[in-house]
Amino acid sequence: MKSKFERINRLPPYIFGQINSLKMKLRSEGRDIIDFGMGNPDMPTPLHIRQKLKEVIDKPGVGRYSVSKGINGLRKAQAKYYKKRFNVDLNPSSEIIVTIGSKEGLANLAQAITSRGDRILCPDPSYPVHPYGFMIAGAKLTPLQTFFNGQFDKNKFLLNIVNNLKKYSSIKVIIVSFPSNPTAQIVDLDFYKELVKIAKKYQVYILSDLAYSEIYFGNNPPPSILEVNGAKSIAVEFTTLSKTYAMAGWRIGFAVGNKTLIEALTKIKSYVDYGAFTPVQVAATAALNESQKCVEEIRETYKKRRDVLIESFERAGWDKIPEPEASMFVWAPLPKKYKKMGSMKFAKNLMINADVAVAPGLAFGKGGEGFVRIGLVENTQSIRQAAKNIKRYFNT
Ligand SMILES: Cc1ncc(COP(=O)(O)O)c(C=O)c1O
Structure with a gap:
Protein backbone atom coordinates (compact mmCIF):
# COMPACT_ATOMS: atom_id res chain seq x y z
CA MET A 1 0.00 0.00 0.00
CA LYS A 2 1.40 3.38 -0.98
CA SER A 3 0.36 5.51 1.97
CA LYS A 4 2.68 8.43 1.62
CA PHE A 5 0.22 11.34 1.29
CA GLU A 6 2.41 14.21 0.22
CA ARG A 7 -0.24 16.93 0.48
CA ILE A 8 -1.36 15.85 3.94
CA ASN A 9 2.25 15.75 5.09
CA ARG A 10 2.59 19.42 4.23
CA LEU A 11 0.09 20.26 6.95
CA PRO A 12 1.30 20.68 10.54
CA PRO A 13 -0.60 18.98 13.38
CA TYR A 14 -3.93 20.72 13.84
CA ILE A 15 -3.57 22.74 17.04
CA PHE A 16 -7.32 23.17 17.40
CA GLY A 17 -7.48 19.36 17.56
CA GLN A 18 -5.76 19.37 20.97
CA ILE A 19 -8.07 22.07 22.30
CA ASN A 20 -11.16 20.32 20.92
CA SER A 21 -10.16 16.96 22.44
CA LEU A 22 -9.73 18.61 25.84
CA LYS A 23 -13.11 20.30 25.45
CA MET A 24 -14.78 16.98 24.62
CA LYS A 25 -13.09 15.24 27.54
CA LEU A 26 -14.17 17.91 30.04
CA ARG A 27 -17.71 17.96 28.68
CA SER A 28 -17.93 14.18 28.92
CA GLU A 29 -17.03 14.58 32.60
CA GLY A 30 -20.08 16.84 32.95
CA ARG A 31 -18.26 20.17 32.92
CA ASP A 32 -20.15 23.14 31.51
CA ILE A 33 -17.58 24.72 29.18
CA ILE A 34 -18.34 28.25 27.97
CA ASP A 35 -17.03 28.14 24.45
CA PHE A 36 -15.45 31.20 22.85
CA GLY A 37 -13.15 28.99 20.78
CA MET A 38 -14.68 29.04 17.31
CA GLY A 39 -15.91 31.82 15.03
CA ASN A 40 -19.23 30.05 14.69
CA PRO A 41 -22.20 32.47 14.81
CA ASP A 42 -24.75 31.33 17.39
CA MET A 43 -27.70 33.60 16.57
CA PRO A 44 -30.52 32.34 14.34
CA THR A 45 -30.50 33.16 10.63
CA PRO A 46 -33.02 36.00 10.16
CA LEU A 47 -36.61 34.78 9.80
CA HIS A 48 -37.31 36.10 6.29
CA ILE A 49 -34.30 34.18 4.93
CA ARG A 50 -35.43 30.94 6.56
CA GLN A 51 -38.95 31.52 5.26
CA LYS A 52 -37.65 31.98 1.74
CA LEU A 53 -35.86 28.64 1.98
CA LYS A 54 -39.07 26.92 3.15
CA GLU A 55 -41.04 28.52 0.34
CA VAL A 56 -38.63 27.46 -2.40
CA ILE A 57 -37.90 23.98 -1.15
CA ASP A 58 -41.36 22.69 -2.24
CA LYS A 59 -41.02 23.95 -5.81
CA PRO A 60 -40.59 21.31 -8.52
CA GLU A 290 -34.24 42.44 1.03
CA SER A 291 -34.14 44.66 4.14
CA GLN A 292 -30.73 44.93 5.81
CA LYS A 293 -32.20 45.68 9.23
CA CYS A 294 -31.25 42.18 10.37
CA VAL A 295 -27.60 42.98 9.67
CA GLU A 296 -27.81 46.01 11.94
CA GLU A 297 -29.23 43.79 14.68
CA ILE A 298 -26.47 41.20 14.26
CA ARG A 299 -23.85 43.96 14.38
CA GLU A 300 -25.46 45.37 17.55
CA THR A 301 -25.42 41.94 19.20
CA TYR A 302 -21.67 41.54 18.57
CA LYS A 303 -21.00 45.09 19.76
CA LYS A 304 -22.88 44.55 23.02
CA ARG A 305 -21.03 41.29 23.61
CA ARG A 306 -17.71 42.97 22.87
CA ASP A 307 -18.40 45.68 25.41
CA VAL A 308 -19.58 43.30 28.11
CA LEU A 309 -16.68 40.93 27.51
CA ILE A 310 -13.96 43.55 27.70
CA GLU A 311 -15.46 45.26 30.72
CA SER A 312 -16.11 42.04 32.68
CA PHE A 313 -12.87 40.26 31.76
CA GLU A 314 -10.78 43.31 32.70
CA ARG A 315 -12.67 43.54 35.97
CA ALA A 316 -11.88 39.85 36.52
CA GLY A 317 -8.19 40.73 36.44
CA TRP A 318 -7.24 40.39 32.74
CA ASP A 319 -4.86 43.26 31.87
CA LYS A 320 -5.90 45.78 29.24
CA ILE A 321 -7.73 44.12 26.33
CA PRO A 322 -7.76 46.11 23.06
CA GLU A 323 -11.26 46.93 21.83
CA PRO A 324 -11.83 45.49 18.34
CA GLU A 325 -13.40 47.90 15.84
CA ALA A 326 -14.64 45.08 13.63
CA SER A 327 -14.92 41.27 13.25
CA MET A 328 -16.45 38.93 15.81
CA PHE A 329 -13.26 38.43 17.79
CA VAL A 330 -11.41 39.90 20.69
CA TRP A 331 -7.65 39.42 20.30
CA ALA A 332 -6.41 39.49 23.86
CA PRO A 333 -2.79 39.51 25.02
CA LEU A 334 -2.14 36.85 27.66
CA PRO A 335 -2.43 38.37 31.12
CA LYS A 336 1.09 39.34 32.32
CA LYS A 337 0.97 36.78 35.10
CA TYR A 338 0.61 33.96 32.52
CA LYS A 339 2.73 35.39 29.69
CA LYS A 340 5.54 32.87 30.09
CA MET A 341 3.12 29.97 29.80
CA GLY A 342 2.48 30.59 26.11
CA SER A 343 -0.93 30.70 24.45
CA MET A 344 -1.44 26.93 24.17
CA LYS A 345 -0.85 26.13 27.82
CA PHE A 346 -2.80 29.20 28.91
CA ALA A 347 -5.81 28.20 26.77
CA LYS A 348 -5.73 24.67 28.22
CA ASN A 349 -5.39 25.94 31.79
CA LEU A 350 -8.24 28.39 31.29
CA MET A 351 -10.45 25.55 30.16
CA ILE A 352 -9.39 23.20 32.96
CA ASN A 353 -9.54 25.81 35.74
CA ALA A 354 -12.26 28.23 34.60
CA ASP A 355 -14.43 26.17 32.19
CA VAL A 356 -13.70 28.77 29.50
CA ALA A 357 -12.56 27.78 26.00
CA VAL A 358 -10.61 30.26 23.84
CA ALA A 359 -8.40 29.74 20.78
CA PRO A 360 -4.63 29.92 21.41
CA GLY A 361 -2.94 32.54 19.23
CA LEU A 362 -0.35 29.98 18.17
CA ALA A 363 -3.06 28.10 16.26
CA PHE A 364 -3.04 30.95 13.71
CA GLY A 365 0.74 30.96 13.21
CA LYS A 366 3.87 31.68 15.21
CA GLY A 367 3.08 35.40 15.03
CA GLY A 368 -0.03 34.74 17.12
CA GLU A 369 1.93 33.60 20.18
CA GLY A 370 1.29 35.71 23.25
CA PHE A 371 -2.42 36.15 22.44
CA VAL A 372 -5.69 34.25 22.57
CA ARG A 373 -8.67 34.76 20.29
CA ILE A 374 -11.99 35.08 22.04
CA GLY A 375 -15.01 34.62 19.74
CA LEU A 376 -18.08 36.73 20.50
CA VAL A 377 -20.25 33.66 20.14
CA GLU A 378 -21.72 33.38 23.63
CA ASN A 379 -24.52 35.58 24.98
CA THR A 380 -23.91 38.31 27.55
CA GLN A 381 -25.08 36.14 30.44
CA SER A 382 -22.52 33.44 29.58
CA ILE A 383 -19.86 36.10 29.08
CA ARG A 384 -20.51 37.40 32.62
CA GLN A 385 -20.41 33.84 33.99
CA ALA A 386 -17.11 33.26 32.18
CA ALA A 387 -15.70 36.43 33.76
CA LYS A 388 -16.66 35.16 37.24
CA ASN A 389 -14.94 31.82 36.55
CA ILE A 390 -11.86 33.60 35.22
CA LYS A 391 -11.67 35.81 38.30
CA ARG A 392 -11.75 32.75 40.54
CA TYR A 393 -8.94 31.13 38.52
CA PHE A 394 -6.80 34.27 38.40
CA ASN A 395 -7.13 34.63 42.19
CA THR A 396 -5.88 31.13 42.95
C1 LIG B 1 -11.35 35.48 7.49
C2 LIG B 1 -12.31 34.36 7.23
N1 LIG B 1 -12.46 33.93 5.98
C3 LIG B 1 -13.31 32.94 5.68
C4 LIG B 1 -14.04 32.32 6.68
C5 LIG B 1 -14.95 31.19 6.30
O1 LIG B 1 -16.09 31.69 5.77
P1 LIG B 1 -17.14 30.76 5.03
O2 LIG B 1 -18.11 30.32 6.07
O3 LIG B 1 -17.75 31.65 4.01
O4 LIG B 1 -16.39 29.63 4.43
C6 LIG B 1 -13.90 32.71 7.99
C7 LIG B 1 -14.66 32.02 9.04
O5 LIG B 1 -14.44 32.13 10.21
C8 LIG B 1 -13.01 33.76 8.28
O6 LIG B 1 -12.84 34.21 9.51
Whole structure:
Protein backbone atom coordinates (compact mmCIF):
# COMPACT_ATOMS: atom_id res chain seq x y z
CA MET A 1 0.00 0.00 0.00
CA LYS A 2 1.40 3.38 -0.98
CA SER A 3 0.36 5.51 1.97
CA LYS A 4 2.68 8.43 1.62
CA PHE A 5 0.22 11.34 1.29
CA GLU A 6 2.41 14.21 0.22
CA ARG A 7 -0.24 16.93 0.48
CA ILE A 8 -1.36 15.85 3.94
CA ASN A 9 2.25 15.75 5.09
CA ARG A 10 2.59 19.42 4.23
CA LEU A 11 0.09 20.26 6.95
CA PRO A 12 1.30 20.68 10.54
CA PRO A 13 -0.60 18.98 13.38
CA TYR A 14 -3.93 20.72 13.84
CA ILE A 15 -3.57 22.74 17.04
CA PHE A 16 -7.32 23.17 17.40
CA GLY A 17 -7.48 19.36 17.56
CA GLN A 18 -5.76 19.37 20.97
CA ILE A 19 -8.07 22.07 22.30
CA ASN A 20 -11.16 20.32 20.92
CA SER A 21 -10.16 16.96 22.44
CA LEU A 22 -9.73 18.61 25.84
CA LYS A 23 -13.11 20.30 25.45
CA MET A 24 -14.78 16.98 24.62
CA LYS A 25 -13.09 15.24 27.54
CA LEU A 26 -14.17 17.91 30.04
CA ARG A 27 -17.71 17.96 28.68
CA SER A 28 -17.93 14.18 28.92
CA GLU A 29 -17.03 14.58 32.60
CA GLY A 30 -20.08 16.84 32.95
CA ARG A 31 -18.26 20.17 32.92
CA ASP A 32 -20.15 23.14 31.51
CA ILE A 33 -17.58 24.72 29.18
CA ILE A 34 -18.34 28.25 27.97
CA ASP A 35 -17.03 28.14 24.45
CA PHE A 36 -15.45 31.20 22.85
CA GLY A 37 -13.15 28.99 20.78
CA MET A 38 -14.68 29.04 17.31
CA GLY A 39 -15.91 31.82 15.03
CA ASN A 40 -19.23 30.05 14.69
CA PRO A 41 -22.20 32.47 14.81
CA ASP A 42 -24.75 31.33 17.39
CA MET A 43 -27.70 33.60 16.57
CA PRO A 44 -30.52 32.34 14.34
CA THR A 45 -30.50 33.16 10.63
CA PRO A 46 -33.02 36.00 10.16
CA LEU A 47 -36.61 34.78 9.80
CA HIS A 48 -37.31 36.10 6.29
CA ILE A 49 -34.30 34.18 4.93
CA ARG A 50 -35.43 30.94 6.56
CA GLN A 51 -38.95 31.52 5.26
CA LYS A 52 -37.65 31.98 1.74
CA LEU A 53 -35.86 28.64 1.98
CA LYS A 54 -39.07 26.92 3.15
CA GLU A 55 -41.04 28.52 0.34
CA VAL A 56 -38.63 27.46 -2.40
CA ILE A 57 -37.90 23.98 -1.15
CA ASP A 58 -41.36 22.69 -2.24
CA LYS A 59 -41.02 23.95 -5.81
CA PRO A 60 -40.59 21.31 -8.52
CA GLY A 61 -37.10 20.64 -9.80
CA VAL A 62 -35.18 22.33 -7.01
CA GLY A 63 -33.60 19.06 -5.91
CA ARG A 64 -31.72 18.79 -9.20
CA TYR A 65 -28.07 19.74 -9.57
CA SER A 66 -27.67 23.48 -9.29
CA VAL A 67 -25.31 25.76 -11.21
CA SER A 68 -21.64 25.45 -10.25
CA LYS A 69 -20.89 29.15 -10.64
CA GLY A 70 -24.08 30.13 -8.81
CA ILE A 71 -27.58 31.03 -10.03
CA ASN A 72 -27.92 34.23 -12.06
CA GLY A 73 -30.10 36.05 -9.53
CA LEU A 74 -27.59 35.52 -6.73
CA ARG A 75 -24.66 36.78 -8.80
CA LYS A 76 -26.75 39.83 -9.74
CA ALA A 77 -27.60 40.43 -6.07
CA GLN A 78 -23.88 40.37 -5.23
CA ALA A 79 -23.21 42.89 -8.02
CA LYS A 80 -25.88 45.13 -6.52
CA TYR A 81 -24.33 44.79 -3.06
CA TYR A 82 -20.87 45.84 -4.34
CA LYS A 83 -22.35 48.79 -6.20
CA LYS A 84 -24.36 50.02 -3.23
CA ARG A 85 -21.82 49.33 -0.50
CA PHE A 86 -18.49 50.07 -2.29
CA ASN A 87 -19.54 51.83 -5.49
CA VAL A 88 -17.76 49.07 -7.42
CA ASP A 89 -19.18 47.85 -10.77
CA LEU A 90 -18.99 44.12 -11.36
CA ASN A 91 -20.13 42.06 -14.30
CA PRO A 92 -22.20 39.19 -12.82
CA SER A 93 -21.24 36.85 -15.69
CA SER A 94 -17.49 37.28 -15.72
CA GLU A 95 -16.49 38.93 -12.46
CA ILE A 96 -18.58 37.11 -9.85
CA ILE A 97 -18.77 33.49 -8.77
CA VAL A 98 -20.75 31.96 -5.93
CA THR A 99 -18.74 29.62 -3.69
CA ILE A 100 -19.74 26.99 -1.16
CA GLY A 101 -18.59 29.33 1.59
CA SER A 102 -15.57 31.51 1.03
CA LYS A 103 -13.31 28.84 2.52
CA GLU A 104 -14.10 26.51 -0.37
CA GLY A 105 -13.48 29.31 -2.86
CA LEU A 106 -10.11 30.16 -1.35
CA ALA A 107 -8.98 26.53 -1.31
CA ASN A 108 -10.15 25.82 -4.86
CA LEU A 109 -8.65 29.03 -6.23
CA ALA A 110 -5.33 28.00 -4.71
CA GLN A 111 -5.62 24.64 -6.51
CA ALA A 112 -6.56 26.38 -9.74
CA ILE A 113 -3.68 28.84 -9.94
CA THR A 114 -0.70 27.32 -8.15
CA SER A 115 2.20 26.02 -10.21
CA ARG A 116 5.22 24.13 -8.91
CA GLY A 117 7.66 26.54 -7.29
CA ASP A 118 5.16 29.35 -6.70
CA ARG A 119 5.40 31.27 -3.47
CA ILE A 120 2.74 33.22 -1.60
CA LEU A 121 2.93 35.97 1.00
CA CYS A 122 0.45 35.66 3.84
CA PRO A 123 0.05 37.50 7.14
CA ASP A 124 1.09 35.65 10.29
CA PRO A 125 -1.15 35.13 12.25
CA SER A 126 -3.92 34.33 9.80
CA TYR A 127 -7.06 32.29 9.22
CA PRO A 128 -5.66 28.80 8.46
CA VAL A 129 -7.03 28.29 4.93
CA HIS A 130 -5.11 31.37 3.75
CA PRO A 131 -1.66 29.80 4.05
CA TYR A 132 -2.67 26.13 4.03
CA GLY A 133 -5.01 26.29 1.04
CA PHE A 134 -1.93 27.24 -0.97
CA MET A 135 0.42 24.87 0.82
CA ILE A 136 -1.90 21.94 0.04
CA ALA A 137 -1.76 23.11 -3.58
CA GLY A 138 2.04 22.95 -3.44
CA ALA A 139 3.04 26.61 -2.99
CA LYS A 140 5.84 27.80 -0.76
CA LEU A 141 4.83 30.16 2.01
CA THR A 142 6.46 33.31 3.30
CA PRO A 143 4.70 34.51 6.44
CA LEU A 144 4.35 38.26 6.81
CA GLN A 145 5.07 39.70 10.21
CA THR A 146 1.96 41.53 11.35
CA PHE A 147 2.90 42.93 14.76
CA PHE A 148 5.84 45.14 15.45
CA ASN A 149 6.28 45.63 19.22
CA GLY A 150 2.80 44.27 19.71
CA GLN A 151 1.22 46.74 17.24
CA PHE A 152 0.14 46.45 13.60
CA ASP A 153 2.27 48.85 11.58
CA LYS A 154 0.91 49.45 8.07
CA ASN A 155 4.16 50.90 6.72
CA LYS A 156 6.36 48.15 8.09
CA PHE A 157 3.90 45.54 6.83
CA LEU A 158 3.97 47.00 3.30
CA LEU A 159 7.75 47.41 3.35
CA ASN A 160 8.06 43.80 4.35
CA ILE A 161 5.96 42.87 1.29
CA VAL A 162 8.18 44.92 -1.01
CA ASN A 163 11.35 43.41 0.46
CA ASN A 164 10.02 39.93 -0.12
CA LEU A 165 8.98 40.77 -3.67
CA LYS A 166 12.53 41.96 -4.33
CA LYS A 167 13.94 38.80 -2.79
CA TYR A 168 11.69 36.19 -4.47
CA SER A 169 10.70 36.41 -8.11
CA SER A 170 8.53 33.30 -7.54
CA ILE A 171 5.87 35.17 -5.56
CA LYS A 172 2.53 34.80 -7.31
CA VAL A 173 0.00 35.87 -4.71
CA ILE A 174 -0.30 38.16 -1.70
CA ILE A 175 -3.12 37.32 0.69
CA VAL A 176 -4.69 39.98 2.88
CA SER A 177 -7.73 39.81 5.12
CA PHE A 178 -8.95 42.87 6.99
CA PRO A 179 -10.85 43.02 9.33
CA SER A 180 -8.59 40.18 10.36
CA ASN A 181 -9.43 36.86 11.84
CA PRO A 182 -7.83 36.38 14.35
CA THR A 183 -6.46 39.83 15.20
CA ALA A 184 -9.53 42.01 14.35
CA GLN A 185 -7.09 44.46 12.72
CA ILE A 186 -8.69 46.84 10.22
CA VAL A 187 -7.15 48.91 7.40
CA ASP A 188 -8.21 51.96 5.43
CA LEU A 189 -8.50 52.54 1.70
CA ASP A 190 -5.04 54.16 1.59
CA PHE A 191 -3.56 50.84 2.69
CA TYR A 192 -5.20 49.13 -0.28
CA LYS A 193 -4.06 51.90 -2.64
CA GLU A 194 -0.45 51.28 -1.61
CA LEU A 195 -0.88 47.53 -1.83
CA VAL A 196 -2.41 47.66 -5.31
CA LYS A 197 0.41 49.91 -6.48
CA ILE A 198 2.98 47.41 -5.21
CA ALA A 199 1.17 44.40 -6.68
CA LYS A 200 0.92 46.08 -10.08
CA LYS A 201 4.59 47.04 -10.06
CA TYR A 202 5.70 43.47 -9.26
CA GLN A 203 2.89 41.83 -11.28
CA VAL A 204 1.50 39.65 -8.52
CA TYR A 205 -2.10 38.87 -7.63
CA ILE A 206 -3.84 39.93 -4.43
CA LEU A 207 -6.48 37.81 -2.75
CA SER A 208 -8.46 39.82 -0.25
CA ASP A 209 -10.71 37.98 2.18
CA LEU A 210 -13.37 40.41 3.39
CA ALA A 211 -15.36 37.95 5.52
CA TYR A 212 -16.19 40.64 8.10
CA SER A 213 -17.27 43.35 5.66
CA GLU A 214 -20.46 44.01 7.65
CA ILE A 215 -19.34 43.22 11.20
CA TYR A 216 -17.97 46.56 12.32
CA PHE A 217 -18.70 48.77 15.30
CA GLY A 218 -17.58 52.30 14.44
CA ASN A 219 -18.63 54.79 11.81
CA ASN A 220 -16.20 53.52 9.17
CA PRO A 221 -17.36 50.39 7.39
CA PRO A 222 -14.40 48.30 6.20
CA PRO A 223 -13.43 49.19 2.62
CA SER A 224 -13.04 46.79 -0.29
CA ILE A 225 -9.74 46.54 -2.15
CA LEU A 226 -11.80 46.80 -5.34
CA GLU A 227 -12.60 50.43 -4.49
CA VAL A 228 -9.07 51.22 -5.63
CA ASN A 229 -9.01 52.30 -9.27
CA GLY A 230 -7.70 49.50 -11.48
CA ALA A 231 -7.59 46.95 -8.63
CA LYS A 232 -9.56 44.49 -10.71
CA SER A 233 -6.53 43.98 -12.92
CA ILE A 234 -4.75 42.16 -10.06
CA ALA A 235 -7.23 41.47 -7.24
CA VAL A 236 -9.95 39.07 -6.30
CA GLU A 237 -12.02 39.54 -3.16
CA PHE A 238 -13.93 36.98 -1.12
CA THR A 239 -17.04 37.75 0.92
CA THR A 240 -19.46 35.50 2.73
CA LEU A 241 -22.99 35.42 4.09
CA SER A 242 -21.77 33.31 7.03
CA LYS A 243 -21.19 36.21 9.41
CA THR A 244 -23.30 38.99 7.87
CA TYR A 245 -26.55 37.01 8.11
CA ALA A 246 -25.54 34.31 10.63
CA MET A 247 -25.63 31.75 7.80
CA ALA A 248 -22.37 29.88 8.45
CA GLY A 249 -23.94 26.45 7.97
CA TRP A 250 -25.66 27.45 4.73
CA ARG A 251 -22.29 27.69 2.97
CA ILE A 252 -22.68 30.65 0.64
CA GLY A 253 -19.78 32.92 -0.24
CA PHE A 254 -18.49 34.80 -3.27
CA ALA A 255 -15.31 35.57 -5.15
CA VAL A 256 -15.41 38.74 -7.22
CA GLY A 257 -13.03 40.85 -9.27
CA ASN A 258 -10.23 39.86 -11.62
CA LYS A 259 -11.68 38.03 -14.64
CA THR A 260 -8.72 35.70 -15.13
CA LEU A 261 -8.87 34.45 -11.56
CA ILE A 262 -12.67 34.17 -11.57
CA GLU A 263 -12.44 32.17 -14.80
CA ALA A 264 -9.82 29.86 -13.27
CA LEU A 265 -11.98 29.29 -10.19
CA THR A 266 -15.08 28.77 -12.34
CA LYS A 267 -13.28 26.16 -14.40
CA ILE A 268 -11.94 24.16 -11.48
CA LYS A 269 -15.31 24.31 -9.71
CA SER A 270 -17.08 23.07 -12.81
CA TYR A 271 -15.01 19.89 -12.42
CA VAL A 272 -15.40 19.43 -8.67
CA ASP A 273 -18.86 20.67 -7.63
CA TYR A 274 -22.38 21.48 -8.83
CA GLY A 275 -22.89 24.54 -6.65
CA ALA A 276 -24.92 24.94 -3.47
CA PHE A 277 -28.48 23.58 -3.17
CA THR A 278 -30.71 25.87 -5.30
CA PRO A 279 -33.18 26.80 -2.49
CA VAL A 280 -30.21 27.91 -0.38
CA GLN A 281 -29.03 30.11 -3.24
CA VAL A 282 -32.52 31.60 -3.66
CA ALA A 283 -32.71 32.32 0.08
CA ALA A 284 -29.22 33.87 -0.09
CA THR A 285 -30.46 36.11 -2.91
CA ALA A 286 -33.28 37.26 -0.63
CA ALA A 287 -30.74 37.93 2.14
CA LEU A 288 -28.82 40.34 -0.11
CA ASN A 289 -31.81 41.94 -1.84
CA GLU A 290 -34.24 42.44 1.03
CA SER A 291 -34.14 44.66 4.14
CA GLN A 292 -30.73 44.93 5.81
CA LYS A 293 -32.20 45.68 9.23
CA CYS A 294 -31.25 42.18 10.37
CA VAL A 295 -27.60 42.98 9.67
CA GLU A 296 -27.81 46.01 11.94
CA GLU A 297 -29.23 43.79 14.68
CA ILE A 298 -26.47 41.20 14.26
CA ARG A 299 -23.85 43.96 14.38
CA GLU A 300 -25.46 45.37 17.55
CA THR A 301 -25.42 41.94 19.20
CA TYR A 302 -21.67 41.54 18.57
CA LYS A 303 -21.00 45.09 19.76
CA LYS A 304 -22.88 44.55 23.02
CA ARG A 305 -21.03 41.29 23.61
CA ARG A 306 -17.71 42.97 22.87
CA ASP A 307 -18.40 45.68 25.41
CA VAL A 308 -19.58 43.30 28.11
CA LEU A 309 -16.68 40.93 27.51
CA ILE A 310 -13.96 43.55 27.70
CA GLU A 311 -15.46 45.26 30.72
CA SER A 312 -16.11 42.04 32.68
CA PHE A 313 -12.87 40.26 31.76
CA GLU A 314 -10.78 43.31 32.70
CA ARG A 315 -12.67 43.54 35.97
CA ALA A 316 -11.88 39.85 36.52
CA GLY A 317 -8.19 40.73 36.44
CA TRP A 318 -7.24 40.39 32.74
CA ASP A 319 -4.86 43.26 31.87
CA LYS A 320 -5.90 45.78 29.24
CA ILE A 321 -7.73 44.12 26.33
CA PRO A 322 -7.76 46.11 23.06
CA GLU A 323 -11.26 46.93 21.83
CA PRO A 324 -11.83 45.49 18.34
CA GLU A 325 -13.40 47.90 15.84
CA ALA A 326 -14.64 45.08 13.63
CA SER A 327 -14.92 41.27 13.25
CA MET A 328 -16.45 38.93 15.81
CA PHE A 329 -13.26 38.43 17.79
CA VAL A 330 -11.41 39.90 20.69
CA TRP A 331 -7.65 39.42 20.30
CA ALA A 332 -6.41 39.49 23.86
CA PRO A 333 -2.79 39.51 25.02
CA LEU A 334 -2.14 36.85 27.66
CA PRO A 335 -2.43 38.37 31.12
CA LYS A 336 1.09 39.34 32.32
CA LYS A 337 0.97 36.78 35.10
CA TYR A 338 0.61 33.96 32.52
CA LYS A 339 2.73 35.39 29.69
CA LYS A 340 5.54 32.87 30.09
CA MET A 341 3.12 29.97 29.80
CA GLY A 342 2.48 30.59 26.11
CA SER A 343 -0.93 30.70 24.45
CA MET A 344 -1.44 26.93 24.17
CA LYS A 345 -0.85 26.13 27.82
CA PHE A 346 -2.80 29.20 28.91
CA ALA A 347 -5.81 28.20 26.77
CA LYS A 348 -5.73 24.67 28.22
CA ASN A 349 -5.39 25.94 31.79
CA LEU A 350 -8.24 28.39 31.29
CA MET A 351 -10.45 25.55 30.16
CA ILE A 352 -9.39 23.20 32.96
CA ASN A 353 -9.54 25.81 35.74
CA ALA A 354 -12.26 28.23 34.60
CA ASP A 355 -14.43 26.17 32.19
CA VAL A 356 -13.70 28.77 29.50
CA ALA A 357 -12.56 27.78 26.00
CA VAL A 358 -10.61 30.26 23.84
CA ALA A 359 -8.40 29.74 20.78
CA PRO A 360 -4.63 29.92 21.41
CA GLY A 361 -2.94 32.54 19.23
CA LEU A 362 -0.35 29.98 18.17
CA ALA A 363 -3.06 28.10 16.26
CA PHE A 364 -3.04 30.95 13.71
CA GLY A 365 0.74 30.96 13.21
CA LYS A 366 3.87 31.68 15.21
CA GLY A 367 3.08 35.40 15.03
CA GLY A 368 -0.03 34.74 17.12
CA GLU A 369 1.93 33.60 20.18
CA GLY A 370 1.29 35.71 23.25
CA PHE A 371 -2.42 36.15 22.44
CA VAL A 372 -5.69 34.25 22.57
CA ARG A 373 -8.67 34.76 20.29
CA ILE A 374 -11.99 35.08 22.04
CA GLY A 375 -15.01 34.62 19.74
CA LEU A 376 -18.08 36.73 20.50
CA VAL A 377 -20.25 33.66 20.14
CA GLU A 378 -21.72 33.38 23.63
CA ASN A 379 -24.52 35.58 24.98
CA THR A 380 -23.91 38.31 27.55
CA GLN A 381 -25.08 36.14 30.44
CA SER A 382 -22.52 33.44 29.58
CA ILE A 383 -19.86 36.10 29.08
CA ARG A 384 -20.51 37.40 32.62
CA GLN A 385 -20.41 33.84 33.99
CA ALA A 386 -17.11 33.26 32.18
CA ALA A 387 -15.70 36.43 33.76
CA LYS A 388 -16.66 35.16 37.24
CA ASN A 389 -14.94 31.82 36.55
CA ILE A 390 -11.86 33.60 35.22
CA LYS A 391 -11.67 35.81 38.30
CA ARG A 392 -11.75 32.75 40.54
CA TYR A 393 -8.94 31.13 38.52
CA PHE A 394 -6.80 34.27 38.40
CA ASN A 395 -7.13 34.63 42.19
CA THR A 396 -5.88 31.13 42.95
C1 LIG B 1 -11.35 35.48 7.49
C2 LIG B 1 -12.31 34.36 7.23
N1 LIG B 1 -12.46 33.93 5.98
C3 LIG B 1 -13.31 32.94 5.68
C4 LIG B 1 -14.04 32.32 6.68
C5 LIG B 1 -14.95 31.19 6.30
O1 LIG B 1 -16.09 31.69 5.77
P1 LIG B 1 -17.14 30.76 5.03
O2 LIG B 1 -18.11 30.32 6.07
O3 LIG B 1 -17.75 31.65 4.01
O4 LIG B 1 -16.39 29.63 4.43
C6 LIG B 1 -13.90 32.71 7.99
C7 LIG B 1 -14.66 32.02 9.04
O5 LIG B 1 -14.44 32.13 10.21
C8 LIG B 1 -13.01 33.76 8.28
O6 LIG B 1 -12.84 34.21 9.51
